[in-house]
Amino acid sequence: MSADGARAGITVTARYxxxxxxxxxxDAESLVTESRTAAELYAELARRHGFADAMTRCKVAVNxxxxxxxxxxxxxxxxxxxxxxxxx
Amino acid sequence: xxxxxxxxxIDPDALKRTLTAAAAGACVTFEGWxxxxxxxxxxxxxxxxxxxxxxxxxxxxxxxxxxxxxxIDSARCEHRVGKLAIGxxxxxxxxxxxxxxxxxxxxxxxxxxxxxxxxIWKKEHYASGETGWxxxxxxxxxx
Numbered sequence: 001m002s003a004d005g006a007r008a009g010i011t012v013t014a015r016y017x018x019x020x021x022x023x024x025x026x027d028a029e030s031l032v033t034e035s036r037t038a039a040e041l042y043a044e045l046a047r048r049h050g051f052a053d054a055m056t057r058c059k060v061a062v063n064x065x066x067x068x069x070x071x072x073x074x075x076x077x078x079x080x081x082x083x084x085x086x087x088x
Numbered sequence: 089x090x091x092x093x094x095x096x097x098i099d100p101d102a103l104k105r106t107l108t109a110a111a112a113g114a115c116v117t118f119e120g121w122x123x124x125x126x127x128x129x130x131x132x133x134x135x136x137x138x139x140x141x142x143x144x145x146x147x148x149x150x151x152x153x154x155x156x157x158x159x160i161d162s163a164r165c166e167h168r169v170g171k172l173a174i175g176x177x178x179x180x181x182x183x184x185x186x187x188x189x190x191x192x193x194x195x196x197x198x199x200x201x202x203x204x205x206x207x208i209w210k211k212e213h214y215a216s217g218e219t220g221w222x223x224x225x226x227x228x229x230x231x
Contacts, residue, residue, distance in 0.1 A: 018137050018209035019221040022228050052225040059207065061142055076140030080139065086197060086222035087167055088120045088179050
């Protein structure tokens with residue numbers, strides 16, 4: 001716990017695609033989280049839903065822009081989780 | 089726009105005609121087709137899904153990189169989504185340039201980067217009735 005007290009939860013929307021959507025059984029959910037980066041949120045949701053893909057093989061987008069995994073999350077963000085891609 | 093996600097069949101001849109230019113002495117195209125097997129499993133059909141807006145934006149970046157790296161005149165790419173049958177064209181890349189070397193190199197660059205970076209996913213429908221998302225370790229939850 002930091003000096004300024006407990007982390008407050010923020011509300012974000014998580015959106016799932018392809019294998020993640022099928023595994024989670026939904027295409028989106030709103031949740032209150034103490035995760036502060038996309039990486040922390042992926043770890044949290046991977047535990048909750050059983051996503052088995054290493055984060056480094058996946059991609060994340062925040063508010064429809066591809067983002068780095070260490071991007072800071074803000075209340076109201078929409079976080080899109082992309083499993084490993086397979087075009088072609 | 090030169091990089092498009094489409095849900096209707098790809099028309100390679102029509103796409104190739106858009107690359108025609110008086111300065112072009114070479115045209116290299118690549119077509120990715122749906123094949124009937126993958127990693128030892130008989131495949132009956134494929135389903136592609138994309139985040140179209142982000143896919144097209146990332147795809148345009150790849151085309152811009154190809155234009156910056158190689159001496160080409162024009163480049164474009166279409167990737168189809170939805171349910172595809174064996175033999176269908178899933179992806180088409182075309183490049184025109186003054187000389188063949190740049191066209192071969194740019195075409196290869198575009199398809200390789202597209203496969204690695206663009207948010208497109210492929211679900212295989214196997215003869216056994218099972219399905220699987222290519223490259224993914226995440227499996228459907230047990231019911």
